[in-house]
Amino acid sequence: MLLYARRRALTSVISILGISVIAFLLPRLAPGDPALVLMSDDATDEIIEQTREFWGLNKPLYEQYYVFIVRAVQLDLGTSLVTGRSTIETVKDFFPNTIKLALVAWVWSVVVSIPLGILAALNRNKVPDIVIRLFAMLGRGMPNFWLGIMLILLFAVVWNILPAFGIGEGFFDQAKHLILPGFVLGSSFMALLVRMVRSEMLEVLNEDYVRTARAKGLANRVVIYRHALRNALIPVVTILGLEIGGLIGGSIITETVFAYPGLGRLTVQSIQGLDYPMVQTLVLIFALIYISASFIVDMLYGYLDPRIRYQ
Amino acid sequence: MSLKAVMAGSASLLLALVVACGGAAPAVPAEPVVIEREVIKEVPRDVVVEVEKEVIREVTKEVPVVREVVREAPSKPDLRPGKISWTSGQSLASPDSHVWAVGGDFQIFRNTFEGITQDTGYGTSGPALAEDWSLDPDNLTWTFNLRRNVNFHNGDPVTAEDVRFSILRLRDSPTGNLKFQAGHVEDVIVVDPETIRLVTKAPSPTNLLFIDAGRVYSAKQAEQDGERFFESFIGTGPWKFDEWVPGTKFSWVRNDDWWGDFADGAATNLEHRPIPEPATAVAAVLSGGVDIVIRLANEPAEKFGEAAGYHSVSRPSNANTAFCVKANTPPFDDAKLRLAMDYAIDRKSIVEDITGFGTALAVRSSPDSPWTPPELEPRFFDAERVQQLVSESNYDGMEFRFITRTRRTPKDVEIAEFMTATWKQLGLNATLEVLGDAAFSQRRRGGDYEIFLTSWGLTNPPHNFNAHMIGHQIGYHATHPDFQELTEAMATEMDPGKFDVMVQDIQRYLYNDPACYHIFTYPNLYGVSDRVQELVNVPGEIYILYDQTVLAPHSRGQ
Numbered sequence: 011m012l013l014y015a016r017r018r019a020l021t022s023v024i025s026i027l028g029i030s031v032i033a034f035l036l037p038r039l040a041p042g043d044p045a046l047v048l049m050s051d052d053a054t055d056e057i058i059e060q061t062r063e064f065w066g067l068n069k070p071l072y073e074q075y076y077v078f079i080v081r082a083v084q085l086d087l088g089t090s091l092v093t094g095r096s097t098i099e100t101v102k103d104f105f106p107n108t109i110k111l112a113l114v115a116w117v118w119s120v121v122v123s124i125p126l127g128i129l130a131a132l133n134r135n136k137v138p139d140i141v142i143r144l145f146a147m148l149g150r151g152m153p154n155f156w157l158g159i160m161l162i163l164l165f166a167v168v169w170n171i172l173p174a175f176g177i178g179e180g181f182f183d184q185a186k187h188l189i190l191p192g193f194v195l196g197s198s199f200m201a202l203l204v205r206m207v208r209s210e211m212l213e214v215l216n217e218d219y220v221r222t223a224r225a226k227g228l229a230n231r232v233v234i235y236r237h238a239l240r241n242a243l244i245p246v247v248t249i250l251g252l253e254i255g256g257l258i259g260g261s262i263i264t265e266t267v268f269a270y271p272g273l274g275r276l277t278v279q280s281i282q283g284l285d286y287p288m289v290q291t292l293v294l295i296f297a298l299i300y301i302s303a304s305f306i307v308d309m310l311y312g313y314l315d316p317r318i319r320y321q
Numbered sequence: 322m323s324l325k326a327v328m329a330g331s332a333s334l335l336l337a338l339v340v341a342c343g344g345a346a347p348a349v350p351a352e353p354v355v356i357e358r359e360v361i362k363e364v365p366r367d368v369v370v371e372v373e374k375e376v377i378r379e380v381t382k383e384v385p386v387v388r389e390v391v392r393e394a395p396s397k398p399d400l401r402p403g404k405i406s407w408t409s410g411q412s413l414a415s416p417d418s419h420v421w422a423v424g425g426d427f428q429i430f431r432n433t434f435e436g437i438t439q440d441t442g443y444g445t446s447g448p449a450l451a452e453d454w455s456l457d458p459d460n461l462t463w464t465f466n467l468r469r470n471v472n473f474h475n476g477d478p479v480t481a482e483d484v485r486f487s488i489l490r491l492r493d494s495p496t497g498n499l500k501f502q503a504g505h506v507e508d509v510i511v512v513d514p515e516t517i518r519l520v521t522k523a524p525s526p527t528n529l530l531f532i533d534a535g536r537v538y539s540a541k542q543a544e545q546d547g548e549r550f551f552e553s554f555i556g557t558g559p560w561k562f563d564e565w566v567p568g569t570k571f572s573w574v575r576n577d578d579w580w581g582d583f584a585d586g587a588a589t590n591l592e593h594r595p596i597p598e599p600a601t602a603v604a605a606v607l608s609g610g611v612d613i614v615i616r617l618a619n620e621p622a623e624k625f626g627e628a629a630g631y632h633s634v635s636r637p638s639n640a641n642t643a644f645c646v647k648a649n650t651p652p653f654d655d656a657k658l659r660l661a662m663d664y665a666i667d668r669k670s671i672v673e674d675i676t677g678f679g680t681a682l683a684v685r686s687s688p689d690s691p692w693t694p695p696e697l698e699p700r701f702f703d704a705e706r707v708q709q710l711v712s713e714s715n716y717d718g719m720e721f722r723f724i725t726r727t728r729r730t731p732k733d734v735e736i737a738e739f740m741t742a743t744w745k746q747l748g749l750n751a752t753l754e755v756l757g758d759a760a761f762s763q764r765r766r767g768g769d770y771e772i773f774l775t776s777w778g779l780t781n782p783p784h785n786f787n788a789h790m791i792g793h794q795i796g797y798h799a800t801h802p803d804f805q806e807l808t809e810a811m812a813t814e815m816d817p818g819k820f821d822v823m824v825q826d827i828q829r830y831l832y833n834d835p836a837c838y839h840i841f842t843y844p845n846l847y848g849v850s851d852r853v854q855e856l857v858n859v860p861g862e863i864y865i866l867y868d869q870t871v872l873a874p875h876s877r878g879q
Contacts, residue, residue, distance in 0.1 A: 042759025046766055048421075049498050057501055058766075064495040093415045094496065095552075103567045159600050166608040174604040175596050177569050269596040269605075271412075271568030278597075283414075284759045 011312065018308055022301045026294070030082065033293035034075050037286045043067075044091050044284040065091055067286075078290065087294065088287030092280075097291035101273070105295075107177060108272035111265070112257040114188045115196030120250065123200045127207025128239065134212065142204060149201030158194045158267035165190060175269035191268040195261055199253050206249060210242035217241075244315050251307030255300035404590040405853060407613035407865050408602045412568050412595030417551040418536045419491045421498055429571050429593060431864035434536035434556035437465050437484055437517075438529045446529035450479060450537055450557060460524040460815045461507075467515045471580050473539050474554075474561045481517045485509040486540035488519070488532065502531040524813040526820050559583070559863070560591050570594050591863060603848060606631070612853045615865060617846040618731035619677030625848035634847040635678075639687060641842050642730060644723075644740070644774040648797045648836035652716045653771065656834055661710035663838050665747055666740065667702035672841050675739060676732050679843035684828040687842045692824040697832050707747050716749075721771035723751040726761035730776045730843065737774050797836045804830055 045061040053061075062068040066077065081088060087097045130142040166174035178187035214220060215238055223237045224230075262274035269275075273292060280288035409428065415421035418430040437451035451465040471479045492503035505525045510518040521528055537557060543550045554562035559581060560573035572592040575583065594611050596602040602614045603621050607628070617625070617633070625633040646653040646662060653659055668681035681699040686692040725737040734755055741753040751772065756764065765773050797804065807830065811823040831837070847865075 040759070042757070042763045043766075044759070046762035047759045048496070053498065053501050054504075057504075061496060091496075092421060094417060094420050095415070100567070155598075159598075159604075162601060162604045162608075166610070167604050170608055174608045174610055175601050176594065176610070177566075267598050267601055269594070269598065269601055271566070275568060275597070279412075282758060 015309060018305055022305055025301055026297060029297040030079065030290075030294060031075070033290045033297070034078055035071075036293070037281070037284065037289040038071065040281075040284065042284050044286060047284050048091060082294075087291040090280075090285055090288045092283045092285045092288070097288050100276070100288065101291060101295060104271055104273050104276050107270065108258055108261055108265070108274065110184070110188060111191055111195060111261055111270060111272055112254060114192030115199065115257050115261075116250075116254050118192060119196040119200035119203055123203035124207055124243075124246075127204045128211055128234065130204065130208040131211035131215065132234070139208075142208075146201040146204040149197040149204075152197065154194050154198070154263045155267050157197060158190070158264060161190050161194065162268075177271055187270075191261075191264050191270050194267070195257060195264040199257065202253075203246065203249065206246055207242065210245060211238060214238045214242040244311075247310060247314060248307055251303050251310065252300075255296075255303040258299050259296040403588050404592060405588045405613070405863070406592035406594055406611040407615060408594045408596045408605055408611045409615050410595065410597045410599070410602070413565065413571055413593075416554060416565070418556075419487075419494050419497050419499070419534075419551070428864055430536060431558070432560040432573060432591065433554050433558045433562055434538075435558050436487075436533035436535050436537060437467070438533045440530060440533055446533065449533065450484065454529075456815065460813075461521050463519040463521070463528060464512070465517050465519060467517070468580055469515060471557055472578055473542075473557055474576060475539070475542070477539050477541065479537060479557055480514045480540075481511040482514075483537050483540045484517050484535075485511050486543065487537045488535035490538070491535045499534045502534040505531070524815050526811075526813070526815055526817075563590070568595065588863070606848050606850060609850070612850045613865065614848045615845065616731070617848055619846065622678075622846035622848060630851050632849055632851060634849055635844045636847070637687070638843065638845045639690075640730065640776055640845075641682065641685060641687075641839055642733070642736065642774070642776045643685070643837050643839045644772055645837040646772050647768065647770070649800050650771075652714070652719055652721070653836075654800065655714045655716065657710045657714040658716045659835055661707045661714065662749070663700045663835055664703045664706045664710065665744055665749060666700070666838060666840060667743055668699055668840055669701055671736055671739065675735050676841070676843060678846070679841040681841050682839040684832055685837075685839050686824075686828070691821050692828060694825045694829050694832075697829065702743075704747060707749075711748060718748065718750060720750040720752055722754060722769075723772045723774070724754045724756055724761060724764050724770045725774040726756050726758055733774070733776065736840070740774070801834070 043062075044065070045058050045067060048061055049058055059068075066074060069077075078088065085098070089095065090097050090100060093100065126142050126145070130139040133139045162174045165172040172190055173187050176187055178184040217238075220233060220238050223233045228237075258273070260274075261270075261272055262278055264270065265272045265274035266278060273295070276288070277292050279285075280292060411426070413426055413429050415426065418426070418434050435449045437449060438446040438454075439449040441447040448468075450468055450471060452468045454463055454465045456463050465484075467479065467481060467484065473479060488503055488506060488509050491497055491500055492506050494500050505521045505523065505528065507520045507522045510520065512518055519528070519532070525531075538551065539555065542553075542555065546553070554565070556562075557579075559576050559579045561576045563572040563574050565571050570592055572590065575587065575589045575591075577583075592611075594605070596605055596611075599618075599621075603617070603624075605611045606614045606625075622633040622635070625631045646659060648654060648659065653662075672679045672681055680688065681701070682688075683697040683699040684693055723737070723741060725733060727734055737753055737755065741751045744751045761773070761775075764770055765775075804827075807823065807827055811820065811827065814820045814823055
């Protein structure tokens with residue numbers, strides 16, 4: 011196990027190095043020159059050239075990458091071209107908000123989807139199953155921007171019971187501000203989980219050991235929750251772990267619609283402003299989160315399913 | 322941890338959130354205020370028809386007044402007395418006003434900081450930290466007398482040394498996007514603590530206009546605290562920095578020590594909330610989250626005008642939607658084709674049918690500007706004229722690239738699509754490309770286009786726009802040496818009267834042989850909560866977008 015963990019950690023480091031190259035190259039491949047975006051339309055060519063010079067944008071790519079890597083190993087991911095602030099400092103302002111939002115989305119999806127998935131599986135092709143599947147289909151099919159705007163219209167404008175935008179101040183106010191964006195962000199994930207739990211449960215309920223458990227005369231509740239559900243949830247755990255990374259990285263649209271100050275909105279702004287250092291930092295952070303989540307899931311797998319032995 | 326425990330924990334968390342949400346008390350709609358007004362007109366039977374018409378006019382005049390008063394009062398309780406909040410799409414990027422000042426930053430800086438002059442619209446400047454000024458006969462040396470007893474928000478007095486430090490810092494900033502506004506400054510000399518002498522490299526008629534970007538910081542504090550000082554928002558403006566939550570809000574408290582006068586009952590707090598999605602911004606006002614939304618398209622502005630508890634405000638702006646062609650390369654090096662392009666723009670349809678607001682333009686400046694030659698009228702769509710001019714030109718049906726960028730103004734993409742379709746019908750083969758800001762800037766600067774469409778909100782006199790955009794970017798100068806002479810002479814003309822005449826001459830020149838085509842100017846439309854109208858403010862007190870007086874009582878209504 012320890013050996014596997016070490017090997018897995020090593021591959022994670024290699025992945026991060028690879029991603030650093032992509033994070034560096036991708037924004038530079040996008041059309042546009044940051045110096046032109048930074049400067050006013052009235053700026054002269056001389057001023058534009060001075061800006062390129064100041065930020066080192068006129069140096070060869072390999073030289074820029076070398077500077078980026080040398081600084082990155084010293085935990086300095088650069089200075090934002092737009093704000094002139096350290097990118098890490100900027101991320102610190104926004105990161106906790108995104109984590110809160112992703113956690114709320116994740117928690118509500120899990121709490122709602124597992125019982126619904128079980129209920130649908132136990133009532134296969136009956137009314138509850140059909141309703142739940144329809145609900146899941148809607149959750150998966152509705153675009154976040156549309157759902158977000160509709161919910162704002164209903165809950166903020168028509169009923170005036172939840173805020174339309176922003177983050178709030180203090181615990182209760184912040185919690186209130188998290189409800190709509192958290193719901194929107196988690197809706198698609200919830201739908202995926204419902205379908206997954208349902209199909210896994212259906213598969214497990216037909217297994218011999220479930221039949222044996224029933225034959226032993228165990229109560230239906232015990233059969234379902236102790237024997238069937240625990241086994242059905244093993245593949246679901248993989249998704250649960252990976253999706254927390256997905257929710258953090260995938261909050262761009264939700265954060266924009268709800269004017270929620272998180273990493274997603276920061277990413278959009280940075281891409282629009284061709285803020286290379288900020289984009290690099292954000293891509294690296296998203297990659298780190300995703301790689302860490304997948305590492306933890308891999309480690310958990312062996313713990314949850316004793317049949318799995320790492321080589 | 323068992324699965325059950327995880328699920329129980331998750332359920333508790335969700336429940337906590339639901340409880341935390343609590344129940345905002347349902348809004349109790351206020352009783353509508355009903356005003357009955359009896360209008361009695363005794364009209365003699367033998368009265369002449371004209372008099373009847375007059376009576377009808379008088380009676381109908383009353384109707385909108387009554388309808389306006391009968392509106393329901395806003396149902397949301399006012400929890401923030403004395404506070405005005407507004408939303409725009411952009412959040413503050415850099416706290417340093419010498420580094421980055423566009424969009425949302427501009428609004429925030431104007432409330433917090435001041436230069437020695439301030440832009441008062443249409444290329445005019447008024448006093449700010451400088452009370453008055455004079456220009457030496459050499460046309461290079463300006464003497465500014467600073468206001469006495471002005472303090473920074475931290476209590477330090479403003480001195481000539483601070484002004485000198487700030488203007489030179491802007492000029493020498495390695496990255497400042499407005500540094501060009503101090504590029505003409507040769508030196509700033511401190512004469513005494515209340516007087517500075519500003520020397521320009523050449524006669525500069527735009528000095529007063531441009532130098533307001535040199536927002537004044539405390540030189541002493543900057544020396545003590547280093548670069549971090551420029552993140553502390555200590556200025557001299559009417560509003561003192563209170564809190565900045567990046568991406569969320571920027572708030573101020575009123576600076577009661579400001580040298581200007583606040584009106585009685587003026588707001589005590591001010592807040593800017595960045596909301597990038599226009600639909601959410603509108604919802605934010607309608608749900609009581611903020612008081613004012615700016616830069617609305619026509620339809621939502623009309624809705625605000627109709628909604629109980631809200632109104633819309635329309636203010637003139639100098640924003641201008643225009644397109645330019647590459648005048649020094651085929652096919653647009655042909656003056657007849659360039660003129661044909663002007664007649665091929667259906668300005669009337671754009672203003673009436675696509676945007677629903679705005680005024681068609683003949684030249685860069687708006688019709689009431691002193692720089693607009695009074696005899697010039699906008700050219701309107703004339704298909705026959707276009708076809709005749711095109712047939713007389715050297716245009717061979719070549720396809721040309723037409724680029725534009727998104728979200729600079731409401732409906733900009735629709736305008737570009739409409740123009741492309743109109744041109745195609747007239748045999749002018751345009752291929753439209755809608756680009757993001759970065760790609761657009763690169764293509765335009767690199768000359769990788771035949772036509773570009775964009776909008777500017779420049780406060781600069783039009784000659785700057787024309788000389789720079791047409792002269793430097795499109796090569797118009799190369800083919801028009803007399804135009805070059807005109808713009809060069811104007812760039813150093815210090816007599817205001819002569820200057821205005823020269824601007825008009827330039828505009829006539831460009832009207833007759835265009836390379837940039839000014840389609841229309843449009844107002845800034847605001848959606849405003851009615852609670853704001855109770856707060857009295859005076860011009861210069863609050864800057865929202867490019868307006869100084871959006872909240873002043875006289876600004877009400879369309």
